[in-house]
Amino acid sequence: MSWKLFSLLLQASGMTILVSAFAIVAGLIIAIALSALRLSGNRLALGFVAVFVSFFRGVPLLVQLLLLFNLLPALGISLSSLSTALIGLTLCTAAYQTENLRGGFAAVPPGLIESADMLGFTPVQSFLRIKVPIALRLTFPTLISEAILILKASSLVSVVGVIELTKMASNLAASTFMPVELYAAAGLIYLAINQVVTLIGRFAEGRLPGTGVPAR
Amino acid sequence: MKFDIGVILASGHEILSGLALTVLIWIAGSALGLGLGFIVATLRRYGGPLVNLGLAIPVEILRGTPFLVQIFLLYFGGPFIGLSLDPIPAGLLGLTVYGAAYYSEIFRAGYQSVPEGHVEAADCLGFGRIQTIRHVLLPEMALIVLPPAVNMTVILLKETALLSLITVPELTLTVQAIGSQKYAFLESLFVLALVYWALVEIAGQLGRLAEGYFSRYRTART
Numbered sequence: 001m002s003w004k005l006f007s008l009l010l011q012a013s014g015m016t017i018l019v020s021a022f023a024i025v026a027g028l029i030i031a032i033a034l035s036a037l038r039l040s041g042n043r044l045a046l047g048f049v050a051v052f053v054s055f056f057r058g059v060p061l062l063v064q065l066l067l068l069f070n071l072l073p074a075l076g077i078s079l080s081s082l083s084t085a086l087i088g089l090t091l092c093t094a095a096y097q098t099e100n101l102r103g104g105f106a107a108v109p110p111g112l113i114e115s116a117d118m119l120g121f122t123p124v125q126s127f128l129r130i131k132v133p134i135a136l137r138l139t140f141p142t143l144i145s146e147a148i149l150i151l152k153a154s155s156l157v158s159v160v161g162v163i164e165l166t167k168m169a170s171n172l173a174a175s176t177f178m179p180v181e182l183y184a185a186a187g188l189i190y191l192a193i194n195q196v197v198t199l200i201g202r203f204a205e206g207r208l209p210g211t212g213v214p215a216r
Numbered sequence: 217m218k219f220d221i222g223v224i225l226a227s228g229h230e231i232l233s234g235l236a237l238t239v240l241i242w243i244a245g246s247a248l249g250l251g252l253g254f255i256v257a258t259l260r261r262y263g264g265p266l267v268n269l270g271l272a273i274p275v276e277i278l279r280g281t282p283f284l285v286q287i288f289l290l291y292f293g294g295p296f297i298g299l300s301l302d303p304i305p306a307g308l309l310g311l312t313v314y315g316a317a318y319y320s321e322i323f324r325a326g327y328q329s330v331p332e333g334h335v336e337a338a339d340c341l342g343f344g345r346i347q348t349i350r351h352v353l354l355p356e357m358a359l360i361v362l363p364p365a366v367n368m369t370v371i372l373l374k375e376t377a378l379l380s381l382i383t384v385p386e387l388t389l390t391v392q393a394i395g396s397q398k399y400a401f402l403e404s405l406f407v408l409a410l411v412y413w414a415l416v417e418i419a420g421q422l423g424r425l426a427e428g429y430f431s432r433y434r435t436a437r438t
Contacts (some may be wrong), residue, residue, distance in 0.1 A: 058416040059409045060377035063388060067405040074402050148280075155282035159381065166285055173292060180296050183289035187281040194280045 001181040005172055009182070012168030013189050019164060020151045022086055027093035027150075028143070032132060034098045035105055039127070049098065056095030061156050064088055069160050085157035093150050100142040104135030137208060144201030148194050155190075165189060220400070224407045227394045234390025235411065241304070241386060242376050245311030246369045252312060253319025260320070261327050262345065271320075278317035283375050286310055291382040307379035307386075315372050322364045326357030358430050366423030373419055374412065387411065 034052065037045040056064065065088040072079060079087075108131050116126040136143075158167035169186035173179035224231075256275065260268045278286065287310040294301055301309065330353050338348040380389035388408060395404025 054417070055409075055413060058413040060374040060388070060412055062377045062380070063405065063409050063412055066392070067402075067409055070402045070405055152280075152282040155284040156378075158284070166282065166288075169285070170288065170292075173288075178296075180289065180293035183285055183293050187277070187285050187289065190282060190285065191277060191280040 001178060001185060005176065005178075005182065006185060008172060009165060009168055009185055009189060012163060013165045013193065015162065015164040016151065016154050016166075016190075017193065019082075019086060019089060019157060019162065020147070020154045023089035023093050023150055023154070024143075024147050026086075026090040027097050030090065030094035031097035031101055034094065035101045035135070036127060038098070038102070039105060039131075053095045053098050056092050057099065061088070061092050061153055062159060064092055065156060065160050081161040085160055085162045088160075089150065089154060089157065092153070093146060096146055096149070097143070100139050100146060101135050104137075104139035105131060107138055108134045137210075140205060140208060141201070144197065144205075147197050147201075151193055151197065152190065219403060221403050221407065223398045223400045224391070224394060224403045227398075230390055230394060231387070231407070231411070234385065234387040237304075237385060237390075238373075238376050238387040239415075241308055241311060241379065241384070242373045245308055245315055245376070246372050248308075248312040249315025249372070250319050250365070250369075252316035253321075254323050256316060256320035257323030257327060258349065260324060275317045275320055278314055279321070283310070283314050284378055284381065286314055287378060287382050303379075303382050303384045306382060307376075307384040310382075311372060311376065311379070314375070315368065318368050318371075319365065322361055322368065323357075325364075326361040327353060329360045330356045359427075362423075362427050362430055366420075366426065370416055370419050370423065373416060377412070 034049050038049045059067075065085065068088045069081070069084055072084060112130055112134075113126055116130050121129070154164060155166040158164060158170065161167075163171075165186050169182045173182045176182070256271050260271050263271075287307065290299075290310050291301065291303070291306045294306065334352055334356065335348060338352045343351065376386055377388045379386055380392065383389065391404045391408040391411075392401075395401045398404075
C-alpha cells in the first residue's frame with residue numbers, strides 16, 4: 001500500500017480522535033449531571049436516569065445513530081451529519097459513564113459530606129467540590145476503558161456519513177480494490193491510538209493525587 | 217409529521233424471521249466464542265511462553281480494533297485472500313472470533329483467580345490436567361467468570377446489529393428494509409430500538425438467573 005493511501009488514513013484518523021474526544025468529555029459532563037439527578041433522591045429524576053441509562057445501554061449504537069438521523073429531521077431539527085453523530089455518540093457514552101460513576105459516588109465516605117455540611121457547604125458545593133472529584137478519581141480507570149470503547153465505537157459514525165478512519169478505509173477500498181490492505185491498516189491505526197490512550201491513562205493514573213478513600 | 221407504528225407491525229412475520237436470525241447468530245456466535253475463548257485461555261495457561269505470546273497477539277489485535285473493521289476485513293477483504301464467505305457464515309465467523317478474544321481474557325482472569333495451592337493439592341491427589349480443570353479450576357472460577365461472561369454475551373447481542381452492514385438479513389437489516397419499502401423509516405427504527413431494548417433486558421435477566429444458580433458453588437474464602 002502506498003504512502004499516499006496511508007497518509008489519507010492517518011488524516012481521517014484525526015476525525016476519529018476528534019469525535020471520540022468530544023463524546024468522552026461531553027458524555028462525562030452529562031454523566032455528572034445525571035449522577036446529580038440520581039443522588040437527588042427525587043423519584044421522577046431517578047426514573048428518568050434509570051430509563052435513560054437502560055435505553056442507551058440496551059440498544060445497539062448503530063440503531064441509536066440511525067434513529068437519531070431520522071428523528072431529528074422529523075422534529076424539524078436539521079443538523080450536519082457530524083453534529084448528529086456527535087450527539088448520538090455522546091448520549092450513548094453518557095449512559096455508560098453514568099453507570100461507571102455510580103460506584104464512585106457510592107464510595108464517597110459519608111463522613112466527608114457531613115463535615116462539609118458542618119463547614120457550611122451548600123449541597124451544590126459539596127457535590128461539586130467533594131463528591132465529584134472523589135468519584136472521578138476512584139473511577140478513573142473505567143474512564144480510560146470507556147475512552148477505548150468509544151474510540152472503537154466511533155467507527156459506527158461512518159455509517160451515517162462522517163468521514164473518519166473506517167469510512168475513509170471503505171471509500172479507498174472501493175476505489176482501489178485493496179480492501180485487505182486498507183482495513184488492516186485502519187485496524188493498525190485504531191490499535192496504535194488505543195495503545196497511546198492506555199499509556200496516557202497509566203501515566204496519569206500514577207500522577208493523580210490519592211483520595212484517602214481506601215480502595216474497595 | 218406522520219407516525220404510524222401499525223405500518224411496521226403489519227410486517228410482523230418478516231420482523232420475526234429477522235429476529236430469529238439475530239437470536240440464532242447471537243447464540244451460535246456466543247457459544248462458539250465461549251468455547252474457542254476457553255480453548256485459547258487454556259492453551260495460554262499450559263502451552264508454554266511461545267504459545268502464550270502467539271495467542272496474546274491476535275487477542276490484543278481483536279480487542280484493540282473495532283468489530284466493524286474486523287467484519288469489513290473478513291467480508292470485503294476475504295475474497296482477495298481466498299476466503300469467500302456468504303454473509304451469514306462470515307458474520308458468524310466474525311462474531312465468534314471477536315467474542316472468543318474477549319471470552320479468553322475472562323477465562324484467563326478466572327484461571328488466575330484460583331489459588332495455586334488448590335492446583336498443587338489436586339496434583340498431590342493424582343489428578344490429571346483435565347481432571348484438575350474439570351473438578352477444581354472450572355467450579356472454582358465459575359463465579360468469577362460468570363458476571364463478565366454474561367456482560368460480554370449481552371454486548372455480542374448488540375454487536376450482531378453491525379452484521380446488517382455486511383448484508384446479513386438479521387433484525388436490523390430486515391426492519392430497515394421494511395421501513396424503506398413502506399417509506400416509514402422513523403417508525404421502523406423505533407420498533408427496532410424497542411425490540412433490541414427488550415432483548416437486552418431479557419438477556420440480562422437470564423444472566424442474573426444463571427449467576428444465582430451458580431452461586432451454589434460459592435465457598436468460604438479465607
